[in-house]
Amino acid sequence: xxxxxxxxxxxxxxxxxxxxxxxxxxxxxxxxxxGGR
Amino acid sequence: xxxxxxxxxxxxHDHHDHKPHGWRRWxxxxxxxxxxxxxxxxxxxxxxxxxxxxxxxxxxxxKPGMQFFDPQFFNSMxxxxxxxxxxxxxxxxxxxxxxxxxxxxxxxxxxxxxxLNNFSFWILPFAFTLLIGTLFVPGGAPAGGWTMYPPLxxxxxxxxxxxxxxxxxxxxxxxxxxxxVVVTIMxxxxxxxxxxxxxxxxxxxxxxxxxxxxxxxxxxxxxxMLLTDHFFGxxxxxxxxxxxPVMFQHIFWFFGHPEVYILILPAFGIVSEIIPxxxxxxxxxxxxxxxxxxxxxxxxxxxxxxxxxxxGMPLAAQLFFMLSTMLIxxxxxxxxxxxxxxxxxxxxxxxxxxLFALAFLFxxxxxxxxxxxxxxxxADYQYQDTYFVVAHFHYVLVPGAIFAIMGGxxxxxxxxxxxxxDMTLAKWHFWLSTIFVNVLFFPQHFLGLAxxxxxxxxxxxxxxxxxxxxxxxxxxxxxxQLLFVYVIVKCVWSGKRVETGRVWxxxxxxxxxxxxxxxxxxxTEAPSDSIxxxxxxH
Numbered sequence: 001x002x003x004x005x006x007x008x009x010x011x012x013x014x015x016x017x018x019x020x021x022x023x024x025x026x027x028x029x030x031x032x033x034x035g036g037r
Numbered sequence: 038x039x040x041x042x043x044x045x046x047x048x049x050h051d052h053h054d055h056k057p058h059g060w061r062r063w064x065x066x067x068x069x070x071x072x073x074x075x076x077x078x079x080x081x082x083x084x085x086x087x088x089x090x091x092x093x094x095x096x097x098x099x100k101p102g103m104q105f106f107d108p109q110f111f112n113s114m115x116x117x118x119x120x121x122x123x124x125x126x127x128x129x130x131x132x133x134x135x136x137x138x139x140x141x142x143x144x145x146x147x148x149x150x151x152x153l154n155n156f157s158f159w160i161l162p163f164a165f166t167l168l169i170g171t172l173f174v175p176g177g178a179p180a181g182g183w184t185m186y187p188p189l190x191x192x193x194x195x196x197x198x199x200x201x202x203x204x205x206x207x208x209x210x211x212x213x214x215x216x217x218v219v220v221t222i223m224x225x226x227x228x229x230x231x232x233x234x235x236x237x238x239x240x241x242x243x244x245x246x247x248x249x250x251x252x253x254x255x256x257x258x259x260x261x262m263l264l265t266d267h268f269f270g271x272x273x274x275x276x277x278x279x280x281x282p283v284m285f286q287h288i289f290w291f292f293g294h295p296e297v298y299i300l301i302l303p304a305f306g307i308v309s310e311i312i313p314x315x316x317x318x319x320x321x322x323x324x325x326x327x328x329x330x331x332x333x334x335x336x337x338x339x340x341x342x343x344x345x346x347x348x349g350m351p352l353a354a355q356l357f358f359m360l361s362t363m364l365i366x367x368x369x370x371x372x373x374x375x376x377x378x379x380x381x382x383x384x385x386x387x388x389x390x391x392l393f394a395l396a397f398l399f400x401x402x403x404x405x406x407x408x409x410x411x412x413x414x415x416a417d418y419q420y421q422d423t424y425f426v427v428a429h430f431h432y433v434l435v436p437g438a439i440f441a442i443m444g445g446x447x448x449x450x451x452x453x454x455x456x457x458x459d460m461t462l463a464k465w466h467f468w469l470s471t472i473f474v475n476v477l478f479f480p481q482h483f484l485g486l487a488x489x490x491x492x493x494x495x496x497x498x499x500x501x502x503x504x505x506x507x508x509x510x511x512x513x514x515x516x517x518q519l520l521f522v523y524v525i526v527k528c529v530w531s532g533k534r535v536e537t538g539r540v541w542x543x544x545x546x547x548x549x550x551x552x553x554x555x556x557x558x559x560x561t562e563a564p565s566d567s568i569x570x571x572x573x574x575h
Binding site (some may be wrong): 016024027 | 149153212215216219220223225252255257258259261262272273279280284288291434510
């Protein structure tokens with residue numbers, strides 16, 4: 001795998017991992033906010 | 038000529054593939070085909086464990102009255118059967134097929150993240166050992182249903198933390214697998230393999246992977262909150278502490294409905310590969326199929342509350358979720374129309390993959406229609422929690438998802454192992470499965486409409502006859518699957534050698550441009566544009 005493609009792979013892995021993390025934490029935060037109302 | 042030299046070059050690579058041998062090949066596997074094989078074997082094992090539990094359920098329900106098990110164990114069986122079949126059989130089977138086929142179909146040498154691929158597979162045996170281990174702890178296995186609704190799930194005994202940890206591990210495995218699929222498809226396609234040249238199986242898996250990345254963390258979030266409610270004094274879902282158990286249902290089904298499409302979209306992809314091959318025609322409306330798949334995925338995010346109409350919600354919400362549910366019939370209808378149009382005036386033959394694809398078309402549509410019935414709010418008030426629901430989702434998942442997986446295995450198995458299977462036995466497997474699956478699940482529509490509730494070990498005597506018929510169908514279907522394993526094992530060990538790269542006369546796609554059996558390393562050199570253009574079926 002050439003360096004450019006390797007970088008693209010790393011970048012998109014990071015982006016999709018962060019999206020997954022955002023969904024995980026987002027729903028917990030939403031539940032906390034709703035509970036606090 | 039280019040094709041042959043390419044194939045020869047690959048055969049040469051295969052000769053020098055330096056693949057590891059012994060247990061290291063599997064434990065430290067990074068090759069997409071090895072990992073795909075492990076996923077498929079794991080899924081098959083779970084299919085038989087989950088299937089055995091289904092047999093026990095049907096055994097108990099053969100006659101009214103308590104026959105063999107206490108109600109707690111019966112409910113454990115329904116819960117475990119669902120968890121094992123969904124997370125242990127169908128999802129890993131799709132990931133196995135994705136591992137095998139996506140690099141071959143997009144002209145990549147392997148998945149983009151091979152070590153992550155190994156990790157996401159090896160999480161699964163630990164997750165399911167933990168889950169199945171709950172059968173042996175005080176209080177027994179989880180018995181509150183696969184939906185894990187609080188407060189019932191919080192009353193589980195020692196199995197509760199094991200269940201939550203197992204679900205977290207399954208979720209992590211799925212998310213990592215999905216990230217790998219997206220990253221592979223977005224970054225590893227051969228030059229010239231544009232998005233709208235990709236085979237439908239790869240397309241449907243790309244969309245499925247996006248769904249997985251979005252919703253599996255939501256399930257993880259929900260069960261994390263269950264865990265903190267149980268052990269750390271929070272009250273997310275406990276009414277006594279100001280929490281709301283119904284909120285769990287909303288969060289769960291925000292995951293749960295897209296999950297249904299996670300289980301079925303790759304099936305649409307496989308059927309879209311098989312029908313053109315055995316009709317000897319290009320797929321009708323390729324782009325419409327892609328857009329229909331994307332539309333179904335989008336709509337799957339805005340229909341979740343149709344699973345909980347009876348929980349009590351404002352009329353406007355009921356109308357919104359009912360109408361958005363009805364909308365899904367439009368892109369699904371596009372798909373069914375396009376498959377039918379592909380076959381129209383085609384030169385059809387009925388090899389086992391085609392038989393499974395056709396059965397899928399008819400029987401999945403039955404599941405789709407009963408889904409529409411359930412989506413109608415006032416009707417759902419009658420059907421909620423009856424056997425009609427059980428009949429509906431089993432029609433979607435068994436002759437839907439599982440038939441497509443079997444069709445896919447029969448379609449690609451000769452390519453994988455280089456041997457052809459016994460056609461006669463495979464057709465026997467098809468006919469036995471198709472007859473028994475209908476004997477098993479069709480009567481459950483009648484039982485549900487007559488008012489038989491689901492998740493009960495005993496029932497009123499008027500439901501006896503159809504329950505007996507359903508149980509006979511269940512035993513027949515279960516036993517028929519032993520034939521599936523026999524056909525595969527016989528093919529691998531002593532099947533007739535396949536000499537050509539293009540195993541099926543009408544097959545199109547990059548995977549058929551590789552030699553048979555597929556070399557250990559697929560596309561070590563990117564395929565040329567002419568090969569890609571030739572492989573594109575549209």
